[in-house]
Amino acid sequence: MMKLPAYASPLERIWHYTYLVICVLIFIFLIAPIIIIVPLSFNAEPYFTFTEGMLSFDPAAYSMRWYADILRNGMAAPDAPIDTNWFADMWNNAQWIRAMRNSFFVAICTTVLATALGTLAALGLSRPEMPFRSAITGLLISPMIVPLVITATGMFFFYSDIGLAKTYLGIILAHTTLGIPFVIITVTATLVGFDNSLIRASQSLGADGWTTFRKVIMPLILPGMISGALFAFVTSLDEIVTVLFLADVEQRTIPRQMWSGIREQISPTILAVATILVVISIALLTTVELLRRRSERLRGMAPQ
Numbered sequence: 001m002m003k004l005p006a007y008a009s010p011l012e013r014i015w016h017y018t019y020l021v022i023c024v025l026i027f028i029f030l031i032a033p034i035i036i037i038v039p040l041s042f043n044a045e046p047y048f049t050f051t052e053g054m055l056s057f058d059p060a061a062y063s064m065r066w067y068a069d070i071l072r073n074g075m076a077a078p079d080a081p082i083d084t085n086w087f088a089d090m091w092n093n094a095q096w097i098r099a100m101r102n103s104f105f106v107a108i109c110t111t112v113l114a115t116a117l118g119t120l121a122a123l124g125l126s127r128p129e130m131p132f133r134s135a136i137t138g139l140l141i142s143p144m145i146v147p148l149v150i151t152a153t154g155m156f157f158f159y160s161d162i163g164l165a166k167t168y169l170g171i172i173l174a175h176t177t178l179g180i181p182f183v184i185i186t187v188t189a190t191l192v193g194f195d196n197s198l199i200r201a202s203q204s205l206g207a208d209g210w211t212t213f214r215k216v217i218m219p220l221i222l223p224g225m226i227s228g229a230l231f232a233f234v235t236s237l238d239e240i241v242t243v244l245f246l247a248d249v250e251q252r253t254i255p256r257q258m259w260s261g262i263r264e265q266i267s268p269t270i271l272a273v274a275t276i277l278v279v280i281s282i283a284l285l286t287t288v289e290l291l292r293r294r295s296e297r298l299r300g301m302a303p304q
Contacts, residue, residue: 034278041066041271048268066272070096073269096273099257106168106253107236110175114232117176118183119225123217125184126191141181148241151177156245166248174242179232186231190224223291230284237277 004016044063045051053061072078074095080086090097124130125137143151155174156165164170194217202212218225240255247256254273261270 037271037274037278041268041275043268043271046268048266048271066268069267069269070094070272070276074098096254096257096269099252099254102168102251103237103253103255106171106175106251107233109172110179110236111229111233113172113176114179114183115225115229118180118228118232119187119221121180122184122187122191122224126188126194137184140184143178144181148178152242152245155242159246165246166251168251170246171243171251171253174246175236175239176232178239178242179235182231182235183225183228186228187221187224190221194220223294227288227291230288234281234284237280 004013008016039054040048040050042062042064043051043054044061044065051061071090071094075089075093077086077089080089091101092098121140125133125140130136152174155170155177159165159170159174164173198216199212202216207215238255240253240259243251243253243256244259247253252260254277258270258273261267
């Protein structure tokens with residue numbers, strides 16, 4: 001945070017502190033819904049509001065029952081002794097576990113595809129001899145701009161014609177389409193100021209294209225690739241619109257399960273799952289910030 005200089009006028013000081021207050025209020029406005037979710041997920045009662053016991057910090061008013069319900073909901077024998085059969089029952093029948101399994105499978109596959117394709121696109125778009133570079137860039141990042149319901153509708157009709165609707169492959173390809181723009185943007189930002197003489201030097205020493213990419217280009221753009229991959233992962237993990245259009249019952253993901261839970265059976269288990277997703281998101285965003293700082297150090301834009 002920048003400090004006011006000693007010679008700042010009273011009006012400048014007033015504006016400085018007013019600006020800080022406005023920023024704090026905006027931050028509270030944005031973060032308050034997330035903060036409220038966390039304590040509510042420990043509510044011992046099946047309510048979405050704070051009980052009198054919670055407000056008075058009564059230990060009996062707090063419980064881990066909704067986190068346990070993530071494991072038990074949908075099991076054939078949730079109260080059976082915890083052994084190998086119990087874990088098998090949980091893995092195969094618990095609704096939230098099945099949704100998490102689907103979400104992470106789709107998100108991991110999406111991340112791999114989006115990172116590979118987005119990195120190739122960014123490398124191609126970064127070349128000065130690339131024709132129609134601006135138009136192609138706008139086309140590739142259009143999934144970020146076009147309303148998602150329009151994109152999902154088009155995907156539904158197209159995938160239905162080619163037999164990809166209601167399949168894992170269809171959902172993965174749809175999420176890859178939404179994740180590629182994030183990879184392109186982050187990798188392109190990393191390529192700004194990239195010294196192309198390094199590539200020419202590698203080629204003059206006899207390295208082929210793959211060796212040049214692996215030994216020269218990739219180490220320098222790796223922070224951008226990982227940042228884009230994390231954004232693609234979070235986008236897939238959070239996506240619900242395309243899942244509503246393309247997924248069958250067997251492909252139900254966490255957002256789809258939460259949507260169904262709100263419509264069919266309101267339970268604080270949704271808050272427990274949301275809290276877990278918030279923790280995952282914070283961890284991923286922290287990783288992105290650390291990678292951004294590492295990228296700046298590698299490019300000499302920040303002190304070592």
